Amino acid sequence: MKILVTVKEVAEAEDEFEIDGLDIDERYLEYDLNEWDEYAIEEAVQIKESGDCEVVSVTIGPERSEETIRMALAKGVDRAIRVWDDDLASAEMIDIGTKADILASIVEEEDPDLVLTGVQANDDSFGATGVALAETIGFEWGAVVNALDLDRDDGVAHVRRELEGGIEELTDIEIPAVLTIQTGINEPRYASLRGIRQAQRKPLDVSTLSDLGLGEDVLETPVSRTAMYEPESEGEAVVFDGNPEESATQLADLLRDKGVVEG
Amino acid sequence: MSGDVLAITEHRQGELRDVSFELITAGRQLADDQGGDLHLAVIGGDVDTFASELNRESVDTIFTVAAGEEFNHDTYTQITEQLYAEVEPDALLLPNSVNGLDYAPAIAGRLDVPLVTDAISLSRADGTLEVAREMYGSKVETTVTVDADTAAVSIRPAEWEITEGEGQGDAEVRSFDADIDESAVKSTVTGFEEVAGGDVDISEANFLVSIGRGIEEEDNLPLIKDLVEATDATLSSSRPIVDNGWLPKNRQVGQSGKVVTPDVYLAIGISGAVQHVAGMKGSDTIVAINTDSNAPIMDLADYAIVDDLFDVVPQLIEAFE
Numbered sequence: 299m300k301i302l303v304t305v306k307e308v309a310e311a312e313d314e315f316e317i318d319g320l321d322i323d324e325r326y327l328e329y330d331l332n333e334w335d336e337y338a339i340e341e342a343v344q345i346k347e348s349g350d351c352e353v354v355s356v357t358i359g360p361e362r363s364e365e366t367i368r369m370a371l372a373k374g375v376d377r378a379i380r381v382w383d384d385d386l387a388s389a390e391m392i393d394i395g396t397k398a399d400i401l402a403s404i405v406e407e408e409d410p411d412l413v414l415t416g417v418q419a420n421d422d423s424f425g426a427t428g429v430a431l432a433e434t435i436g437f438e439w440g441a442v443v444n445a446l447d448l449d450r451d452d453g454v455a456h457v458r459r460e461l462e463g464g465i466e467e468l469t470d471i472e473i474p475a476v477l478t479i480q481t482g483i484n485e486p487r488y489a490s491l492r493g494i495r496q497a498q499r500k501p502l503d504v505s506t507l508s509d510l511g512l513g514e515d516v517l518e519t520p521v522s523r524t525a526m527y528e529p530e531s532e533g534e535a536v537v538f539d540g541n542p543e544e545s546a547t548q549l550a551d552l553l554r555d556k557g558v559v560e561g
Numbered sequence: 562m563s564g565d566v567l568a569i570t571e572h573r574q575g576e577l578r579d580v581s582f583e584l585i586t587a588g589r590q591l592a593d594d595q596g597g598d599l600h601l602a603v604i605g606g607d608v609d610t611f612a613s614e615l616n617r618e619s620v621d622t623i624f625t626v627a628a629g630e631e632f633n634h635d636t637y638t639q640i641t642e643q644l645y646a647e648v649e650p651d652a653l654l655l656p657n658s659v660n661g662l663d664y665a666p667a668i669a670g671r672l673d674v675p676l677v678t679d680a681i682s683l684s685r686a687d688g689t690l691e692v693a694r695e696m697y698g699s700k701v702e703t704t705v706t707v708d709a710d711t712a713a714v715s716i717r718p719a720e721w722e723i724t725e726g727e728g729q730g731d732a733e734v735r736s737f738d739a740d741i742d743e744s745a746v747k748s749t750v751t752g753f754e755e756v757a758g759g760d761v762d763i764s765e766a767n768f769l770v771s772i773g774r775g776i777e778e779e780d781n782l783p784l785i786k787d788l789v790e791a792t793d794a795t796l797s798s799s800r801p802i803v804d805n806g807w808l809p810k811n812r813q814v815g816q817s818g819k820v821v822t823p824d825v826y827l828a829i830g831i832s833g834a835v836q837h838v839a840g841m842k843g844s845d846t847i848v849a850i851n852t853d854s855n856a857p858i859m860d861l862a863d864y865a866i867v868d869d870l871f872d873v874v875p876q877l878i879e880a881f882e
């Protein structure tokens with residue numbers, strides 16, 4: 299059995315930042331492995347530990363993102379593929395359809411039984427890559443999965459999907475399938491020192507679009523980002539100033555005034 | 562170009578969800594921009610009752626489609642594809658709900674139209690569709706421009722007003738016979754379960770002390786519990802605290818947790834992600850303690866302390882002892 303886990307390095311804005319054109323100025327961005335992908339990796343590695351299985355990770359990202367992919371390798375992923383080239387680097391926006399097409403060509407090469415992705419990436423939050431990929435490759439799918447019980451013999455994934463308001467849906471999904479993984483499904487492990495050392499020796503292949511048999515046209519999209527701005531603050535918050543003692547005193551007074559705390 | 566808009570409504574366990582009526586508002590606006598009609602579709606469940614509830618002034622047509630009781634993405638995808646062929650709209654609107662996440666990308670892919678998710682506003686001027694959405698954990702907004710005749714857009718729940726006026730419209734209600742290819746239905750919903758019950762009902766509390774990832778470690782929980790005790794508050798949290806197993810699920814506020822409406826909601830070390838806000842924005846008074854003056858929760862807060870919680874909370878406890 300083979301599981302493909304899509305992972306993404308996401309950018310996070312520092313507390314104070316400036317926008318430069320269509321994005322936050324690079325100086326104010328920090329990079330990390332997408333939170334939802336950590337749970338997808340853990341789920342795949344746990345399945346691997348319970349039986350014969352290979353786990354492969356794929357990412358679309360620049361060289362810098364190898365740092366985050368090594369984290370996946372250190373946590374038990376067997377090997378990784380990074381897709382990047384000059385065309386991708388200069389693309390204005392890699393939209394949902396483009397991502398799905400690129401990942402689809404990896405699926406074609408790897409032929410996995412199961413693809414796990416995070417529910418969303420915390421930077422652009424499209425929340426669509428997994429299901430778009432499933433449609434492109436003709437796999438069945440399930441989104442926002444917070445429990446997975448894989449029956450390999452019957453080829454069925456018994457999943458729970460976390461709906462709004464604390465309701466979970468129980469669904470049986472035929473594999474091969476793409477599942478988008480919700481946080482809380484498991485407890486992602488920390489990479490051990492040994493894992494980190496081993497990760498350095500695990501294969502991390504780089505593919506270009508043309509390696510994957512894709513033309514530049516895969517990057518063509520009618521969707522583009524045309525503006526970025528700080529949201530108009532509706533914030534009319536009264537800010538309690540002063541040192542912690544002073545601000546806490548003001549807050550204590552407020553809580554008494556509101557009648558929610560006595561004394 | 563017809564200018565028409567097709568919106569797919571959402572229901573669960575016998576009730577239309579609020580986002581269905583928000584879709585009417587968003588859909589009407591866009592249809593007016595485009596100079597077309599607003600068509601709604603309701604798929605599965607008691608479609609006739611749903612259709613009469615959805616029949617509001619701004620709606621032109623309501624398609625009812627019999628298809629089982631509950632949402633199934635395989636049938637929803639097939640049916641939406643067929644409705645789309647029937648209506649030939651210039652925009653397809655879907656909810657960016659959990660179920661929306663489960664089928665919007667599939668439909669867009671199948672119809673080969675571009676998809677923009679989680680819209681917070683949308684308009685079409687001079688033929689170009691403009692969608693506003695957020696990035697970087699709601700710290701910035703962006704405009705996404707779609708240069709295509711047709712597109713699919715999923716709208717963020719609770720961003721549009723609910724269109725009122727049940728039964729007051731004179732929309733044409735049309736029953737639509739969809740052709741379902743059963744061999745392409747490869748997922749089966751086998752049941753539903755309510756989670757997050759338990760001893761404490763945070764939705765009943767009038768004062769919630771709510772903690773987020775800002776508390777950093779489980780070892781810091783006792784500090785917060787001291788505050789809860791000193792103020793006789795009820796303890797709740799954002800999702801990561803529950804994901805980490807530090808508090809049980811029944812303490813989670815948000816989209817996939819509980820909706821709360823206390824007199825005072827004290828958010829400590831919570832950024833205010835949209836899925837969290839969905840659960841607490843109805844609180845009477847919102848107070849935030851956060852080191853980041855740009856955190857989205859600050860836009861919502863009535864009162865704020867921009868400082869380290871580990872400095873402020875002990876002082877707050879002291880003020881009540």
Ligand SMILES: Cc1cc2nc3c(=O)[nH]c(=O)nc-3n(C[C@H](O)[C@H](O)[C@H](O)COP(=O)(O)OP(=O)(O)OC[C@H]3O[C@@H](n4cnc5c(N)ncnc54)[C@H](O)[C@@H]3O)c2cc1C
Nearest residue numbers: 773774775799800815816817818830831832836837852870
């Ligand atoms: C389908 C779906 C459903 C979801 N459902 C929910 C839900 O029901 N509820 C929910 O909460 N989330 C939900 N989420 C997750 C949500 O997107 C966020 O990831 C989550 O709410 C973030 O929690 P947080 O604010 O505690 O953490 P973060 O976003 O990490 O914020 C931590 C905050 O603490 C501040 N901070 C750090 N250190 C300190 C300090 N020393 N003193 C003061 N402040 C400090 C930081 O400035 C930051 O603002 C859902 C996500 C998805 C995709």
